[in-house]
Amino acid sequence: MxxxxxxxxxxxxxxxxxxxxxxxxxxxxxxxxxxxxxxxxxxxxxxxxxxxxxxxxxxxxxxxxxxxxxxxxxxxxxxxxxxxxxxxxxxxxxxxxxxxxxxxxxxxxxxxxxxxxxxxxxxxxxxxxxxxxxxxxxxxxxxxxTVGKLQRVLLSEPGRPHPNLDLAIRYLPAGQNTLIGGDWCETVRLHFGRTLLVVGDVMGHGLEAAVDMNAYRSSLRYSASADLPPHRILRQLDDLAAGEPERRPATCLIAQIDPNRGQVTLASAGHLSPAVVDGQGRASLLPVPVGPPLGTGLGGYERVTYRLDPSQTLLLFTDGLVERRGEDIDHSLHRLAQVDFGAAPGIEDILDTVLTRLDARHAEDDVAVLAARLRHRSAPHHEERR
The missing domain is CATH 3.30.450.40 (GAF domain)
Structure with a gap:
């Protein structure tokens, strides 16, 4: 005994x-x-x-x-x-x-x-x-x-960002002893100087979630190559995932930035809306129509377009940044909107501030954050079609 x-x-x-x-x-x-x-x-x-x-x-x-x-x-x-x-x-x-x-x-x-x-x-x-x-x-x-190596590859800095756009990405796993999950960020360079920004969150943690994350990422690049608007890319991703019963559902937010027009077009599949930080360091949320998560086969995604100028920074993030156990999500998002980023912050400063103020290093879920800002240009620039 x-x-x-x-x-x-x-x-x-x-x-x-x-x-x-x-x-x-x-x-x-x-x-x-x-x-x-x-x-x-x-x-x-x-x-x-x-x-x-x-x-x-x-x-x-x-x-x-x-x-x-x-x-x-x-x-x-x-x-x-x-x-x-x-x-x-x-x-x-x-x-x-x-x-x-x-x-x-x-x-x-x-x-x-x-x-x-x-x-x-x-x-x-x-x-x-x-x-x-x-x-x-x-x-x-x-x-x-193995998961860590895969995640570092998938979340590496963009290898070919557009010259009219500054980008920064951060990823924090939830806890030292937690397997890395399915949070991810992606950027895709498009024709005519545009850039596609994406954040997603696959359900669950571990190697299986990371593998499904890679599948969504590959599907995204395939759909983006057809130069579709964000809501139609989400529809294609949803159809592809729904055809694979073993694929885990995922939320996803896509932002297509057009520097020449000074605008961003957004579409969401069950994902939280992005934030925009102005030149004085004030944050606000951009309302985006929310469709079903990817993998449901329901479709029904919509797009919305906003003006974006070089003084503003677009902030895309997964729910681990803001969600806290037992707290209403509206209250969580309000806390993000109340963060003071200071006057004329750089995009790296913005990421440092939001991760610190929201105590993201002690979050209960993985955190992925992407910041993007248009660069000031002395003269209009049009990229030739590749």
Whole structure:
């Protein structure tokens, strides 16, 4: 019963160091003496990562490593071994997961009575449980790293922005231990000096959400190549996503900026309206007709056009920037509109200010923000059709 009670206290997080600390604490409490996890790899050679109890009753790390290698050579690599060394009772149990992957060695030592078969069995059980949790923690880290690399590629700065437009993008994942989700930003350079700006939010988190995000992004570039207005691009994205039952729904806001006409045309698929910051640093929201999220197959998207001059900055964002648990969304958006950005702010300053004032680094959801501003021009410029 004591071993079972100890087992539920191991693996409370997806963190390898925490799991190892929980293991040695429970083993030391169960059999007395000291306990530690021996790391076999690394340039520093075998070493104890941490110790609970008196380290003097534990053998030299090199001896344990040699004994493990010797046992492995005899085909006993996964077995627990209780030995007497220099008057100390030592129990060694390899941290080996179900797939045979070795994560280290649990070492317990004491100077009292020898380890009983029941104690060896209990410690072996706890070690196996810990090894399984450690394997899951490493798999989690590997997936998280994959998603992070994918997200950094997808959210990289625009490689070919239009010369008449200043752009800046920020992305903040929700928490240090949360898998990156499906928030994304995109820019597409169009004919005649126009630029398409997009923010989207795929439902959920993790690798699946990031993969669907990439699918929406690819579909967007395909639709944008036909030079369609924003509401028709949303209709095409909705049709494509609705034809793939496994695709997750997503919200999306598209802004088509025309520097020559000094205007922006917007369309929304279930997404929050953008904000505009004027030259005095005052923010206001631009009302946009909201259609259904992408993937529903319902369509019904509308566009709206506003004037935009070089003193104004357009701010597109995902809901993680403003939404807070238990708070009405209108109140959340009002808080954004009350932010004072200061006189003549740069677009990087605007992003720094909004992320700080809304405490976005402690948001409960991922945050993606895109800022865009027309550049002042001394003379009209018309780009030739590519």
């Amino acid at each position: 004591a071993a079972l009670r100890s087992a539920v206290r191991i693996g409370t997080t997806l963190d390898e160091d925490t799991t190892s600390a929980e293991l040695i604490r429970e083993v030391a409490g169960l059999v007395g003496g000291a306990a530690a996890v021996l790391s076999l790899g690394g340039e520093a050679g075998p070493r104890y990562e941490s110790v609970v109890g008196n380290p003097a009753v534990l053998p030299v790390p090199g001896r344990v490593a040699a004994a493990v290698r010797e046992a492995a050579g005899r085909g006993e690599g996964g077995s627990a071994r209780a030995v007497l060394e220099d008057g100390r009772r030592v129990l060694c149990v390899p941290l080996t997961s179900a797939n045979g992957h070795r994560c280290g060695v649990l070492v317990s030592g004491r100077q009292e009575a020898p380890f009983t078969p029941a104690e060896v069995e209990a410690v072996t059980l706890l070690t196996e449980i810990a090894a399984s949790h450690i394997r899951h923690a490493r798999e989690y880290d590997a997936v998280s790293g």
